[in-house]
Amino acid sequence: MKNLDVKSIEKEIRYILKNKKLRNTKQRQKILKIFCFKKGHISVDDLYVAIRVKYPNIGYATVYRTLKLFKKIGIAEEIKIGNQKVLYENKYKNRHHDHLVCIKCGKLIEISSEELEYSQEKLAKKNNFKVLDHKLILYGICKECNNI
Secondary structure, three states: OOOOOHHHHHHHHHHHHHHOOOOOOHHHHHHHHHHHOOOOOEEHHHHHHHHHHHOOOOOHHHHHHHHHHHHHOOOEEEEOOOOOOOEEEEOOOOOOOEEEEEOOOOOEEEEOOHHHHHHHHHHHHHOOOOOOOOOOEEEEOOHHHHOO
């Protein structure tokens, strides 16, 4: 994950919220700070626990609604894999990546491949198709579960 500058993220979020005629609350800013520095994927429950350590007055519903808002304005991406809880990841100024998912233990591995991205672009072009976004999730068995 790239090193994130919270001040620039806060500034951009203020701009986005203002343009969408949404309020920029202190609670949203506090949730943003915790969310931006959490590595990997996080559930609402886990983010709520992390937030409660520093900001005990912020409620679960506020964290849930704020993550939904972050998704709506492009800061967070929602990932739902199988029957697992919905996970969120920080998408702000982070490079695109795809996922490998272990069907036995649920482990989620981020992968990046320039070759894969190039192949996808090439396939789209060949079919006169303009890709706006994509998600690639490969399901299988991780190294640890394969050794059991």
